[in-house]
Structures are given as C-alpha cells and as structure tokens.
Amino acid sequence: MASLVASLGTVPAAAAPAPVTLTVAYWSGFNPAGTNIMPAWIAAAAKQLQRTYPNVQVVGEEITTSSESEYYSKLDLTERSARTVPDVVFEDSFLVGSDASAGFLRPLPGLTTWSGWSAYYPAMKSLVTYNGQVYGAMNSTDVQLIFYSHKLFSQAGLPAKWQPHSWQDILSAARAIARANRNNSNVVPLWIYTGQAVGEASAFRGFEVFLNGTKDRLYDYATHKWEISGPGFNATWNLLAQMQPLEQPEAMWSNPNADATVALTLIPHQQVGIVFDGSWVATAYVPGGLQPWPGFFTAYGEAALPTQTGAAPGYTNQSGGWALSVPRLAPHPGLSQAFVEDASSAPILAKFDPASGNLPPRADVLTQPAWRASVAVNPVSQFASAQLPYTTFRPNLPAYVQISNVIQELTGEISSRSITAKQAAATYASQVTQIVGSANVERMTR
Amino acid sequence: MTQGALSPGVPPGQPEAPATHTRNVTVETPLRRRLTGLAMLAPMLAVVLVFMGWPAVWTFVLSFTNMTVTGPTATHYQYVGFANYQQLFSSGSGLAESVGKSLYYLVVSGYLGQAVLGFLLAYFLSRSLYAVRAVVGAIVIVAWLVPEIVTSYMWFVLLSDGGVMSQAYHAVGLSYQSWLVSNPMLAVSLANAWRGAAFSFLLFSAALDGIPTDLVDASEVDGAGPWRRLTRLTIPLVSSAIVVDLVIITLATLNDFSLIYAMTGGGPGNASNVLSVFMYRQAFSNYQLAYGTAIAVVLLVIGGLLAALYIRLLRRQGSLAEMR
Numbered sequence: 001m002a003s004l005v006a007s008l009g010t011v012p013a014a015a016a017p018a019p020v021t022l023t024v025a026y027w028s029g030f031n032p033a034g035t036n037i038m039p040a041w042i043a044a045a046a047k048q049l050q051r052t053y054p055n056v057q058v059v060g061e062e063i064t065t066s067s068e069s070e071y072y073s074k075l076d077l078t079e080r081s082a083r084t085v086p087d088v089v090f091e092d093s094f095l096v097g098s099d100a101s102a103g104f105l106r107p108l109p110g111l112t113t114w115s116g117w118s119a120y121y122p123a124m125k126s127l128v129t130y131n132g133q134v135y136g137a138m139n140s141t142d143v144q145l146i147f148y149s150h151k152l153f154s155q156a157g158l159p160a161k162w163q164p165h166s167w168q169d170i171l172s173a174a175r176a177i178a179r180a181n182r183n184n185s186n187v188v189p190l191w192i193y194t195g196q197a198v199g200e201a202s203a204f205r206g207f208e209v210f211l212n213g214t215k216d217r218l219y220d221y222a223t224h225k226w227e228i229s230g231p232g233f234n235a236t237w238n239l240l241a242q243m244q245p246l247e248q249p250e251a252m253w254s255n256p257n258a259d260a261t262v263a264l265t266l267i268p269h270q271q272v273g274i275v276f277d278g279s280w281v282a283t284a285y286v287p288g289g290l291q292p293w294p295g296f297f298t299a300y301g302e303a304a305l306p307t308q309t310g311a312a313p314g315y316t317n318q319s320g321g322w323a324l325s326v327p328r329l330a331p332h333p334g335l336s337q338a339f340v341e342d343a344s345s346a347p348i349l350a351k352f353d354p355a356s357g358n359l360p361p362r363a364d365v366l367t368q369p370a371w372r373a374s375v376a377v378n379p380v381s382q383f384a385s386a387q388l389p390y391t392t393f394r395p396n397l398p399a400y401v402q403i404s405n406v407i408q409e410l411t412g413e414i415s416s417r418s419i420t421a422k423q424a425a426a427t428y429a430s431q432v433t434q435i436v437g438s439a440n441v442e443r444m445t446r
Numbered sequence: 447m448t449q450g451a452l453s454p455g456v457p458p459g460q461p462e463a464p465a466t467h468t469r470n471v472t473v474e475t476p477l478r479r480r481l482t483g484l485a486m487l488a489p490m491l492a493v494v495l496v497f498m499g500w501p502a503v504w505t506f507v508l509s510f511t512n513m514t515v516t517g518p519t520a521t522h523y524q525y526v527g528f529a530n531y532q533q534l535f536s537s538g539s540g541l542a543e544s545v546g547k548s549l550y551y552l553v554v555s556g557y558l559g560q561a562v563l564g565f566l567l568a569y570f571l572s573r574s575l576y577a578v579r580a581v582v583g584a585i586v587i588v589a590w591l592v593p594e595i596v597t598s599y600m601w602f603v604l605l606s607d608g609g610v611m612s613q614a615y616h617a618v619g620l621s622y623q624s625w626l627v628s629n630p631m632l633a634v635s636l637a638n639a640w641r642g643a644a645f646s647f648l649l650f651s652a653a654l655d656g657i658p659t660d661l662v663d664a665s666e667v668d669g670a671g672p673w674r675r676l677t678r679l680t681i682p683l684v685s686s687a688i689v690v691d692l693v694i695i696t697l698a699t700l701n702d703f704s705l706i707y708a709m710t711g712g713g714p715g716n717a718s719n720v721l722s723v724f725m726y727r728q729a730f731s732n733y734q735l736a737y738g739t740a741i742a743v744v745l746l747v748i749g750g751l752l753a754a755l756y757i758r759l760l761r762r763q764g765s766l767a768e769m770r
Contacts, residue, residue, distance in 0.1 A: 067731070069730070069731045069733075070730060070731065072515070072516065072733075073515050073730040073731070073733065076515045076516050076520065076733075077515070080521075095516065098516040098517045099516050101517055101518040102514075102516050102517055102518065102519075102520035102521055103520070103521045103522070104516070104520070104521075195713070195714070195715065196713070196715075196727075196731070197711055197713055197714075199731075250627050250714050251606075251607050251623070251624050251626070251627045251714075254627065254711075254713045254714035254715070256711060398516070398517035398518055399517070401516060401517065401733055402517075402732060402733065402734070405731065405732045405733075412713075412714075412715050413715060416714060416715045418715065427538075434533075
C-alpha cells in the first residue's frame with residue numbers, strides 16, 4: 001500500500017534515506033575509568049557527520065580487555081564475519097599493514113583526495129599505507145621521553161637540569177640514585193617497560209627506541225630484509241642487562257597494569273628517578289586528567305632520548321599512533337569513510353589529541369585554539385612535539401607483530417635474569433629467522 | 447490394515463485385550479527397539495556432534511594449517527602438514543616446561559589439594575558430630591559456589607603486594623615478596639585446591655554414606671584398627687568413586703585456564719605458563735592461531751590418555767560393573 005501511495009506521488013519522491021547506525025570499535029585502554037575520552041570524540045565526529053548525513057547515528061563499541069594484544073585478537077575476530085564486523089575500527093598503526101594483508105581492511109583510495117589528507121606529516125601517511133594502498137587515517141601520534149625526578153636527582157647529587165648525551169650518562173645517573181637510596185627499597189632508580197605482560201610497550205619503549213640509537217635497525221628498507229644481529233643489537237641487549245639491577249622489581253613489571261603503577265603511584269610519590277615512557281604520561285596530571293597534579297611539571301623534568309654514544313643527530317625517537325580504518329565487510333563503506341574523515345579533521349583532533357595525551361598527526365592541528373590552550377596546561381606537549389624531527393617508525397609489515405612478541409619475551413627474560421644479553425641476541429636471531437625465513441634476514445657488521 | 451492382518455492366528459471369539467498386549471511385545475523386533483533408542487538419543491547426539499564433535503574435529507584440522515589471527519595467512523591459510531607439531535616438539539618451544547607445569551598443577555592442586563583433601567574431609571566429617579559436619583561442610587561447599595573469577599580475584603588480593611598476606615607478614619616483622627611472583631605455581635594451586643576440594647568432598651561423602659554399617663561393625667568385632675579399616679575396608683569400597691573423581695578432576699584441572707590467567711597471566715615471565723595458558727598465549731597474544739590449536743590437540747591427548755588409564759584401572763578392579 002505504501003509503495004502504491006508513493007508511486008502516485010502523494011509523498012515526496014525524495015524520501016528521507018533510511019536510518020543507519022554506524023558502530024565504532026575501540027579499546028577500553030584508551031578510555032580509562034573516570035574519563036570520557038573516546039565517547040566524547042566519537043560524539044563530536046558524529047555531530048559533524050550528521051550535518052551531511054542526518055540519517056546516521058554513531059555508537060561507540062568499547063572492547064574491554066586487560067592487554068592490548070587481546071584487543072587486537074578480539075578486533076580481528078570480529079572483522080572475520082559480516083555479522084560481527086564494526087563499521088569503523090580504531091587500531092594501532094602497527095597493525096594496519098598486518099590487517100590489510102589479512103584482507104580485513106578495505107583500501108580507501110578516496111582518502112587521498114580528501115581535503116585533510118595534505119595536512120598530514122608524510123610519515124603519518126606512510127604508516128597507514130600498505131602495498132601502495134591507503135587503509136585509514138591517523139588520528140594521533142606520540143614520542144618517547146625520559147622523565148626524571150628533581151627530588152631524587154638532587155639527593156643523589158645530580159644536576160637540576162639534565163639531558164643525557166649517551167646511554168652511559170643514563171646508567172651513571174641511575175646508579176647514583178640507587179647508591180643514594182640503598183636503604184630505601186621504595187625508590188625505583190629507573191623504570192623501563194619489559195616482559196610480555198605490558199605487550200607492545202616492552203618491544204617499543206623497552207628495546208626498539210634504544211636500538212634506533214645505534215646503527216642497526218629492525219628492518220632494512222634498502223634490502224627489504226630484517227636485520228637480526230649486529231653491534232647495535234648486541235649493545236642494546238647489553239644495555240638492558242646493565243639496567244636490570246636498577247629497574248623496578250618483577251612484581252611491578254610483570255603486572256599488565258604496570259603503566260598505571262608508574263604513572264599513578266610511583267611518579268606522584270616521587271619514588272622513581274628515571275622513567276622511559278610516552279609523551280602522553282603528563283596528560284594524567286592536567287586538570288580533568290586521570291589524577292590531576294599540577295605539581296608534576298615542577299617535580300619532574302623531561303629529557304630527550306640520546307643515541308648510544310651521542311653520535312649525530314644526538315637524539316633518537318620512535319613514534320606510534322592510532323588510526324581509524326574501515327573493515328572490508330563493513331556494510332556502509334562510504335559512510336564509514338565519511339566518519340573517518342570527520343573524526344580526523346583538525347578542529348576535532350585539536351580536542352581529542354590533548355585529551356588522550358597524544359601529539360597531532362597533522363600539522364594544521366598545532367594552530368587550532370583548542371591545541372594551543374592544551375599546551376598552556378601541559379608544557380610537556382611543547383617539548384614532545386620538538387622531538388618529532390628525530391622520530392622513526394616501526395616497520396608496517398605483517399611479520400612485525402610476531403617479531404614484537406619475540407622482543408617482549410626476551411626483554412622479560414633479561415629482566416628476570418633467566419638469560420644473558422648474549423643468549424638474548426642469539427635467540428632473537430634464530431626466532432626472527434624462523435618467522436620470516438632465512439632468505440629475508442641479514443646480519444649487520446657495520 | 448485390518449485387525450486380522452495384525453493378529454494372525456487368533457481364534458474367533460477369544461477375548462482380545464490380553465492377547466493384543468502380548469502380540470505387541472513380539473512385534474517390537476530388536477532392530478525396531480534399536481531404532482527407537484536411536485531416535486530418542488538423536489537430539490542429544492546432535493547437540494554433542496554439533497557443539498562438541500565439530501569444534502574438536504575442526505581444531506584438529508586447523509592444527510595442520512598456518513592460520514593466524516592477522517597477516518596474510520589469517521584468511522588465506524594453507525595446509526602445512528606437521529610443521530606446527532615439528533615446531534612444538536623442537537627444543538626451546540616451551541612445550542616441555544608447560545607440560546611440567548600442567549602436571550605440577552594437576553598433582554598439587556588436583557590430586558593433593560582436591561582429591562586427597564576432599565577425601566580426608568569427607569572421611570573425618572563422616573565420623574564427627576552433626577553440628578561440626580554441617581558447619582565445615584557448608585564452608586567447603588560455599589567455596590565451590592563462588593564463581594571461579596571471583597576466587598581468582600580473592601586469592602590475587604590475598605597474595606599480592608599490599609594484600610592481606612603481606613600485611614600479616616609485616617605485622618610480625620617479616621618482609622614479604624608476593625607468592626604470585628616468588629612461587630606462582632604454588633599460589634594458583636592453593637587457590638584451585640581451595641575452590642575445588644568441595645567437589646571431591648561431596649562425591650566421597652556420598653560414597654562413604656553408602657558403606658553398610660554392619661560391615662564396619664563386623665570389622666571392628668574382628669579386631670581391625672582404624673588404619674586397617676580405612677585401607678582394607680573403606681578405600682576398597684569407595685574405589686569406584688575414587689576413579690570417577692580422578693577422571694573428572696584430571697580433565698578439569700588440565701583444562702583449567704581462567705583461574706591461572708586471572709591470577710598470574712601465565713607469568714611472571716613463563717613461570718606459570720601451564721599448557722592451557724601456553725595455548726591461549728600462542729593463539730591470541732602471538733596471533734599464531736594454528737600453532738595454538740596444535741597445543742590444544744596435545745592437551746587433549748594428555749587428558750585422554752590419563753582418563754583411559756583410570757578407566758582401565760577401574761576395569762581391572764572389576765568395579766565398573768559395580769558402578770552400573
């Protein structure tokens with residue numbers, strides 16, 4: 001009956017399009033209890049999307065897991081079936097290439113003609129590119145920093161303003177703190193992520209960022225081979241073994257919530273001397289953060305990561321960041337892509353990035369009023385964005401995910417003293433060879 | 447069909463009813479009886495085949511592929527023969543360590559902590575006052591009723607740094623390193639024994655209640671002491687319950703995952719990486735889905751072998767008939 005009426009022209013011919021609901025899957029770890037970071041971001045982007053598509057509703061789908069790797073497993077399993085697939089997925093950029101190669105993600109060539117695309121830093125474009133195709137848009141990035149306690153430094157006779165110029169400088173400072181606190185077991189001289197419990201953090205901030213301060217790299221883009229050994233690898237495994245007596249006790253590093261232990265307990269109690277962590281850590285202490293504490297910015301200083309011996313350019317870094325992508329089985333790819341564009345627009349990222357403690361992946365966010373206001377309350381973000389010129393990125397290749405797991409396990413075994421640096425180096429070489437095949441590896445001698 | 451066709455040879459004029467009854471019984475051939483039985487079993491059989499048989503077969507099939515959670519082989523996986531098993535059984539794979547930890551968990555938390563403790567509880571309570579029996583029995587059973595994840599969290603809080611145990615140590619001036627770190631296998635075994643002893647306790651209580659009192663009285667008259675009565679009378683009489691308990695406990699303990707995963711995550715490092723956690727980590731943390739299924743197959747084989755062994759023991763005792 002309705003169709004008959006419609007065909008007779010008694011209702012407007014251009015009837016409103018059917019209502020559509022888009023689901024955006026994200027990890028609970030990005031939305032800690034007491035904050036509203038992800039829902040606020042999704043709602044702001046949805047509002048912008050509804051100006052063009054008033055029929056579209058957007059709902060966030062929080063996937064709750066204790067570890068990041070479990071989130072990816074759950075997400076990848078939902079992407080296998082049309083009945084469970086979300087419309088938009090929020091993924092760490094290191095997984096984008098792997099998921100693209102699995103056929104879980106839809107290439108989005110239309111993104112390259114979107115007005116916002118040209119504002120992205122070139123590296124941020126390559127992070128979401130796999131085999132020449134674009135699979136998403138970045139919404140956040142970060143750099144790694146050294147935070148150091150002014151109180152513990154002064155007690156140990158170390159300078160008030162500190163910038164290490166080599167790994168040796170870091171070890172010397174940590175040893176001085178350990179000596180000054182040898183009767184105080186509450187003080188952790190040096191905090192470094194290690195072991196499998198904290199997942200990617202151990203590989204990323206506990207190994208790779210140091211390896212990047214040597215001449216060796218995980219992957220050789222010139223030869224398209226994985227580097228499995230070399231002087232830089234040996235030096236990095238050695239550094240971890242030297243740090244072991246100075247680092248946090250096993251009960252802390254083997255806990256999946258180790259990041260909360262350092263940020264919400266050790267740092268606020270000024271019980272940790274040197275911390276290697278992401279630039280976002282300071283966000284916890286700003287007003288409205290997880291644990292507001294304006295005193296942080298005077299209690300702790302920040303320093304850049306030196307290369308192994310201070311060799312040019314003097315500093316090193318590694319950045320990650322998260323992207324929004326569209327699964328291959330998502331039923332409304334056009335609308336999904338429109339949501340990705342709106343959620344990644346400069347005014348919306350200018351609010352999301354400071355709220356989530358990240359740095360913007362596109363240059364035009366830095367001039368947005370909301371970003372400028374955030375720098376005023378969180379001076380660390382100013383220092384952090386100055387590190388972007390030194391930064392490097394993880395290989396966006398499917399094998400990385402497995403290689404990262406090898407690194408995580410080895411860092412933990414060094415920390416529990418079940419293997420030596422030499423054994424770690426040998427195991428790394430053999431396991432990576434097993435993962436990628438002996439034709440795809442090389443040993444460095446430079 | 448006429449009545450005559452159904453009942454040949456009935457002389458006319460004979461009362462029909464009782465004769466019809468006997469004839470109906472003779473019509474039910476063994477084949478028909480078997481088919482009826484099968485038809486009645488069919489719904490249950492279908493459920494078992496679809497929800498238990500098929501996943502098991504599929505797991506077995508996947509263990510011969512290179513399927514991953516992500517990466518090129520996530521959807522386009524291939525048959526790789528015994529590659530997963532070769533990798534699993536090569537040195538350094540961690541399999542031997544995981545099997546060792548699973549067996550430790552089975553012996554300490556399953557056999558000692560659940561079966562032996564459950565038996566002793568049942569044995570001593572069966573000869574104590576009703577009030578004692580009611581109170582202790584209720585406490586043991588409440589532990590069993592608590593959901594596993596709640597048990598895990600309770601024991602985690604009890605044993606972790608800053609938890610009840612560390613406060614108790616500090617109260618008497620001792621330093622405490624969390625058992626979750628210093629001896630994680632013992633920590634998870636204690637929690638599992640606490641939770642699971644009630645099952646064995648109930649099973650043995652029922653079996654002990656079934657022992658005729660005149661037998662016990664007779665043995666006392668014959669001069670058997672308590673130890674002799676326990677070993678020569680009680681244990682042989684409940685041996686079928688013991689085997690049933692061992693089969694169920696072995697499978698439940700070997701396959702236990704959530705308690706350990708929630709308490710230690712298999713760590714620190716690999717210190718509590720029992721087979722089930724090893725399987726989960728490989729499949730869902732290292733994304734090696736097919737490799738994880740190969741570990742699942744190994745787990746299934748170990749459980750199956752142990753169960754077969756117990757049932758064989760039971761047969762040899764001739765007590766299987768008794769069970770029926």
